[in-house]
Every structure is written in structure tokens, then in C-alpha cells.
Amino acid sequence: MAERNGSRNGNRAVKGSFKVKAGLAQMLKGGVIMDVVTPEHARIAQDAGACAVMALERVPADIRKEGGVARMSDPTLVRSIMESVTIPVMAKCRIGHFVEAQILEALGIDYIDESEVLTPADEENHIDKHPFKVPFVCGCRDLGEALRRISEGAAMIRTKGEAGTGNVVEAVRHARAVNAGIRKLHGMNHAELVHEAKQIGAPVELLAECQRLGRLPVVNFAAGGIATPADAALMMQLGVDGVFVGSGIFKSEDPLKRAKAIVAATTYFDKPEVLAEVSAGLGKAMPGLEIPAIPKDELLAARGW
Amino acid sequence: MQGAFAEHVRALEAVGAKTRLVKTEGDLEALDGIVLPGGESTTMTMLMERVGLLEPLRNAIAGGLPTLATCAGMIVLAREVTDGMEDQRGMGLLDISVRRNGYGRQVDSFEASLHLAGLNGKTFPGVFIRSPLVESTGTTEVVATHDGRAVAVRQGQILALCFHPELTNDRRLHQEFVRMASSE
Numbered sequence: 001m002a003e004r005n006g007s008r009n010g011n012r013a014v015k016g017s018f019k020v021k022a023g024l025a026q027m028l029k030g031g032v033i034m035d036v037v038t039p040e041h042a043r044i045a046q047d048a049g050a051c052a053v054m055a056l057e058r059v060p061a062d063i064r065k066e067g068g069v070a071r072m073s074d075p076t077l078v079r080s081i082m083e084s085v086t087i088p089v090m091a092k093c094r095i096g097h098f099v100e101a102q103i104l105e106a107l108g109i110d111y112i113d114e115s116e117v118l119t120p121a122d123e124e125n126h127i128d129k130h131p132f133k134v135p136f137v138c139g140c141r142d143l144g145e146a147l148r149r150i151s152e153g154a155a156m157i158r159t160k161g162e163a164g165t166g167n168v169v170e171a172v173r174h175a176r177a178v179n180a181g182i183r184k185l186h187g188m189n190h191a192e193l194v195h196e197a198k199q200i201g202a203p204v205e206l207l208a209e210c211q212r213l214g215r216l217p218v219v220n221f222a223a224g225g226i227a228t229p230a231d232a233a234l235m236m237q238l239g240v241d242g243v244f245v246g247s248g249i250f251k252s253e254d255p256l257k258r259a260k261a262i263v264a265a266t267t268y269f270d271k272p273e274v275l276a277e278v279s280a281g282l283g284k285a286m287p288g289l290e291i292p293a294i295p296k297d298e299l300l301a302a303r304g305w
Numbered sequence: 306m307q308g309a310f311a312e313h314v315r316a317l318e319a320v321g322a323k324t325r326l327v328k329t330e331g332d333l334e335a336l337d338g339i340v341l342p343g344g345e346s347t348t349m350t351m352l353m354e355r356v357g358l359l360e361p362l363r364n365a366i367a368g369g370l371p372t373l374a375t376c377a378g379m380i381v382l383a384r385e386v387t388d389g390m391e392d393q394r395g396m397g398l399l400d401i402s403v404r405r406n407g408y409g410r411q412v413d414s415f416e417a418s419l420h421l422a423g424l425n426g427k428t429f430p431g432v433f434i435r436s437p438l439v440e441s442t443g444t445t446e447v448v449a450t451h452d453g454r455a456v457a458v459r460q461g462q463i464l465a466l467c468f469h470p471e472l473t474n475d476r477r478l479h480q481e482f483v484r485m486a487s488s489e
Contacts, residue, residue, distance in 0.1 A: 013415040020414040030307040051345040110411035
């Protein structure tokens with residue numbers, strides 16, 4: 001494994017530094033990352049204009065339906081998806097399962113999602129992500145959770161939403177909570193920042209950086225429940241840098257058409273006339289779930305701490 | 306479109322330029338220069354084709370619009386692209402041949418100091434992220450190399466880079482681009 005700030009090789013080049021890890025996320029901005037379970041899905045996603053794909057065995061909607069322990073995908077599947085597309089490929093490991101992460105790194109995956117969609121392997125600790133050369137994205141519900149993940153080494157954040165529901169309400173709640181958390185910092189002096197850091201359980205240095213930047217210090221996408229072009233544009237207008245679409249595409253009637261429409265809506269999020277055009281005639285969206293209809297202990301967003 | 310445009314906006318505004326995001330043909334009007342940012346070249350090209358921006362943009366750049374292209378932007382301009390999608394072609398405006406992700410996957414992304422021709426001898430911080438590999442440089446002028454491969458080239462009013470100056474605090478290349486754009 002690499003040293004904390006990246007490893008140096010013979011030709012004066014440094015690999016795996018935080019700059020290149022966070023930098024890839026910056027290249028993904030304004031884009032859509034799509035969940036895929038087969039190489040065919042991956043090619044459809046790429047053809048539709050996805051900026052990356054998430055390789056997994058079951059989309060969240062199926063994980064939710066089938067139950068049981070959800071784990072990292074079989075490396076054979078991950079490899080076959082990596083071979084089928086030229087865009088970056090991400091894969092999920094369980095919260096705290098650093099060996100699954102080591103395996104994904106050995107496969108040469110481009111980004112690891114330490115994800116609440118899978119069954120957590122550790123109910124206290126997330127992975128120490130600094131020693132890895134591969135970058136990590138992690139979920140959050142508010143500013144404190146986002147900054148705890150960044151301090152563990154996450155190079156990208158996504159708001160959690162509630163995966164596999166096709167219901168955007170939780171994604172909106174979490175994006176607004178992050179925004180509110182950052183807005184609250186405006187005008188605070190250092191003593192007040194220290195108090196706020198204690199309240200929300202976040203490192204004060206990172207809180208100060210959020211205050212200075214007026215945003216999170218790394219790229220922040222929205223995830224969990226985005227099913228339509230309008231959902232994607234809604235999240236973009238709430239200020240996220242891009243969107244993850246999980247079950248929303250391949251659980252819909254016409255995945256290619258819907259995927260293209262969501263890509264266009266993410267770029268033209270502030271142009272309602274374009275949104276009207278791309279939203280038309282997409283066929284059925286995935287069937288959605290009302291959040292109160294989900295038993296409390298089956299809510300995925302509550303995993304992670 | 307898609308990619309690291311906000312970082313370029315910040316860099317250009319820091320050196321005194323005014324900026325505008327180009328998402329449609331109309332946005333091209335009266336520009337002094339254009340930046341093709343890093344991102345996914347497949348995504349950008351597809352979006353530009355879909356909204357009819359690709360041809361007008363190609364015409365503008367072919368007509369001498371000063372252009373700064375980083376990473377994916379370089380691929381979009383290239384004469385020849387290998388290891389891309391089956392039907393992926395560059396705009397053919399820059400006489401180079403590039404291999405997509407030619408330095409490897411993300412775990413091979415790296416930082417290295419570069420010597421750039423015309424930059425007063427001081428090194429420039431090169432941030433390479435799933436960078437394209439320039440396999441042949443044709444008639445372009447090579448501005449910098451790393452490990453014997455060109456990583457920055459110039460041809461007419463086009464300056465194309467494999468790396469990402471917008472992710473650093475070194476504004477010399479953005480300054481150079483603004484100089485190119487304002488001397489038109």
C-alpha cells in the first residue's frame with residue numbers, strides 16, 4: 001500500500017496523492033454515474049453519456065427486495081465491466097470492510113464507494129482511506145457526516161438519499177442539510193467554529209475550510225432515489241456537482257432513452273425548455289416506494305456514523 | 306457540458322478574464338477564446354452532438370478561435386484517438402494521435418514536475434488524471450514532455466495539455482492563454 005501522501009516511483013512522478021484522488025472527482029462533475037450489473041448495461045450507460053459507472057451484482061432496489069447480507073461484487077463481474085467500457089468504473093465495498101477495499105484496489109478499480117447500500121461490516125469504524133492509492137466516495141446525510149468521511153480520507157462525497165426507492169425526498173433532505181450546515185458557518189469566528197465542530201462531530205480544520213470555500217472541500221454528488229430527468233435537475237439546482245442514478249435507469253421501461261435524458265438534464269439543469277423536451281415520452285419510470293412504508297430498520301441511510 | 310469547468314473559471318477569473326459557460330451554439334457568440342476542460346471525452350462529445358454544438362464549435366476553432374484544451378479537451382480536438390469507444394473520433398483539428406487513458410487507470414494517475422518551453426525555466430506542477438498518452442505529435446510544436454512523451458503541444462491558436470493546470474494554484478498557463486486570446 002502507498003504511503004499517506006502517495007507513493008513516488010523512479011521517474012519523479014507521485015502516484016495516489018490526495019490531489020489526483022480528489023481530481024478525478026472534479027473531472028466527473030456535471031455528470032451522471034450509473035449503477036450497472038452487466039457489461040451490456042455498462043455499454044448502454046456509456047453510450048448514453050454516463051461519466052462513470054458503478055459495477056455491482058444487484059441494484060439497490062433488488063438488494064432491498066431480496067434482503068440478506070449484501071457484499072462486494074464478484075471480481076469476475078467487476079473485471080468484465082471494467083473491460084467493457086473506457087469511462088471510469090467504480091465499485092462498492094461494505095462500510096468498514098477494508099479488505100474488500102484492498103481487493104477492489106488490486107483489481108485496478110477507479111473509485112471505491114464505501115456504501116451503506118451494502119451490509120456494514122463494522123458498526124463503529126469506517127475504513128481509514130488515506131493509505132489507499134485508489135480514491136473513495138462516501139455517503140452523508142449532513143455536514144458533520146460528510147466531514148468525518150473526508151477526514152478519514154474520502155476524496156468525494158455523495159448525499160445518501162434512500163437508495164432503491166425511486167423516491168427523491170431523502171436525497172433532497174440530505175442535500176439541503178449539507179447546504180444549511182455550510183450556510184450556518186457564515187460569519188462565525190474561530191471560537192464559534194470550535195463549538196460548532198463539537199456539536200456536529202466534525203474536525204474544526206475542515207469546518208474552517210468549508211467556511212472559507214462556502215462549500216464542501218471535495219466534490220459532492222447526490223444519490224439515492226433519483227429516477228427522472230427532473231429529479232436530476234432538482235438536485236443540480238440544489239447545488240450538488242453531479243448525480244448517481246442507481247435503480248432508476250435499469251428498472252425503468254426504456255433504460256437507454258431514460259439514461260440519455262438524465263444525462264442531458266444534468267447538464268441543462270437550469271434550462272426548463274430542454275428539461276421539458278428530454279422528459280417527454282420516456283415510458284414508465286421505476287415503481288417508487290414511500291419512505292414511511294419502509295420498516296425503520298430497513299432504511300439504508302441510517303447505516304454509517 | 307460536463308467536467309472540471311468551474312476550476313477553469315476560477316483560474317481564468319484570477320488572471321483577470323471574464324468567463325461564460327458554453328452549453329449551446331448561441332453561447333459561442335463573440336468569444337475571444339474557449340477552454341475545453343477535462344472530463345469524460347465520450348460524455349462531452351455525445352452531449353455536443355446531441356445539442357448541435359459540435360459542428361459550430363469545430364468551425365469556430367478551425368477559424369482560429371484561441372483554444373485551451375486540457376486532458377479530455379485534448380482528446381476532443383485530436384486527429385486520431387485510440388482505445389476510445391468504437392466510433393469515437395476527435396474533431397481532427399490538432400495533428401496528434403492520442404491513446405485514451407494511455408497512462409493507465411486511476412491508480413496510475415500521478416503528479417510530476419514539468420519543464421515547459423517559454424516558462425522562464427521554473428518547473429510547472431503537472432497533475433495527470435487518467436491522462437491521454439500522446440503517441441505522435443505530427444506537425445504540432447511540443448511545449449513539454451514527461452518520460453519522453455509530449456504532454457503539452459501547440460498548433461496555431463490551440464494549446465493542448467495532458468495535465469490539469471486548473472487543479473493547481475499556478476496560473477502561468479492560464480495567463481498565457483489569456484494573452485493568446487487578447488492578442489487576436
